[in-house]
Amino acid sequence: MLDQLNTLEQEALAQLSAITTNDDLVAWQGKYYGTKRSKGALDEAMTLLGKVSKEDRPAFGKRANEVKQGLTAAYEVKKGEVSRLELEAKMRAGAIDVTLPGRPVQRGRLHPSTQNLRNIAKIFAQMGFEVYRSPDVETDEMNFELLNMPPEHPARDMWDTFYTNTPGVILRTHTSPGQIRSMRELGGNGTKPIRVILPGMCYRYEQVTARSEMQFNQVEGIAIGRNITLADLKGVMGEFGRRMFGGDGQIRFRGSYFPFTEPSVEVDVYLGTATPQARMLTKGTGWLEISGAGMVHPTVLENGGYDPREWSGFAFGMGPERVAMRLHNINDIRNFWANDLRFLEQF
Numbered sequence: 545m546l547d548q549l550n551t552l553e554q555e556a557l558a559q560l561s562a563i564t565t566n567d568d569l570v571a572w573q574g575k576y577y578g579t580k581r582s583k584g585a586l587d588e589a590m591t592l593l594g595k596v597s598k599e600d601r602p603a604f605g606k607r608a609n610e611v612k613q614g615l616t617a618a619y620e621v622k623k624g625e626v627s628r629l630e631l632e633a634k635m636r637a638g639a640i641d642v643t644l645p646g647r648p649v650q651r652g653r654l655h656p657s658t659q660n661l662r663n664i665a666k667i668f669a670q671m672g673f674e675v676y677r678s679p680d681v682e683t684d685e686m687n688f689e690l691l692n693m694p695p696e697h698p699a700r701d702m703w704d705t706f707y708t709n710t711p712g713v714i715l716r717t718h719t720s721p722g723q724i725r726s727m728r729e730l731g732g733n734g735t736k737p738i739r740v741i742l743p744g745m746c747y748r749y750e751q752v753t754a755r756s757e758m759q760f761n762q763v764e765g766i767a768i769g770r771n772i773t774l775a776d777l778k779g780v781m782g783e784f785g786r787r788m789f790g791g792d793g794q795i796r797f798r799g800s801y802f803p804f805t806e807p808s809v810e811v812d813v814y815l816g817t818a819t820p821q822a823r824m825l826t827k828g829t830g831w832l833e834i835s836g837a838g839m840v841h842p843t844v845l846e847n848g849g850y851d852p853r854e855w856s857g858f859a860f861g862m863g864p865e866r867v868a869m870r871l872h873n874i875n876d877i878r879n880f881w882a883n884d885l886r887f888l889e890q891f
């Protein structure tokens with residue numbers, strides 16, 4: 545009978561020493577100490593007590609207790625060992641290799657058109673122009689009438705217009721109504737000089753093509769003072785061209801027509817043909833068109849609150865997307881608002 549106890553003890557210890565996981569340990573415990581549903585091997589061994597002769601009973605009972613206590617002690621030791629092993633394994637599995645390169649963080653960025661507008665604003669700020677804003681939704685009066693285009697004026701055909709359901713309210717076709725607003729709001733009833741640029745979206749009811757969108761930005765500029773001449777316009781445009789594109793800042797005016805300027809011009813900046821970049825931007829001519837411009841028409845000065853006998857000024861309106869297209873060799877203006885990441889991520 546004692547032999548059976550000894551065998552049980554040896555088996556149990558041998559199995560216990562081979563165990564490395566908590567699952568196996570739980571199974572071992574169930575096998576020897578029993579579970580809710582089944583008796584354990586140790587309990588079974590105790591039932592042998594009834595079969596042992598009276599004189600051998602004390603020795604058997606003593607031995608049985610020793611075995612039980614021994615196994616319990618061994619179990620506790622093993623339990624500590626297993627939980628340490630499992631913790632180590634877990635730490636190894638979740639280990640961080642601090643020598644690995646970090647994952648790149650996807651960062652947002654400014655839209656190329658916004659970047660471009662900021663560059664333009666920065667250059668004009670260096671020349672003393674403040675940024676001024678005027679609304680996208682305009683009145684017919686601001687967009688046309690006060691710019692020297694009464695109703696039925698044929699020049700209105702130059703701007704195909706989006707009308708709203710409210711009579712007299714339209715989406716601005718150019719930033720030029722900002723000329724009137726800035727003169728009226730900043731000019732102190734025709735007593736103060738002003739020097740502002742007005743960047744913003746314009747809208748035209750036009751066929752969308754690679755060259756023209758039905759919405760696009762313009763940067764209007766206006767400077768009003770006592771002795772402003774066409775030479776000032778030329779100087780500012782030349783300086784802008786040089787700072788934006790490089791080159792020597794030469795300017796070429798081509799005669800043009802706008803109802804709100806007199807004389808009216810279109811402005812080309814000279815980039816030359818020395819570099820491949822300059823040849824590409826100018827299609828080999830050396831000249832890049834950047835803006836419509838002119839001296840503010842006396843009627844428009846009056847509409848802005850100024851006396852045209854004392855005050856004069858120049859205005860210009862450039863297309864920043866055109867500038868960016870030339871600068872970055874973008875061949876389709878539709879890219880700007882198509883929201884294609886392959887395009888946007890290049891900037």
Ligand code: PHE
Pocket residue numbers: 717718719720764802805836837838859860861862
């Ligand atoms: N508003 C004109 C356009 O949209 C450009 C312009 C602005 C011309 C200011 C002269 C002076 O074409």
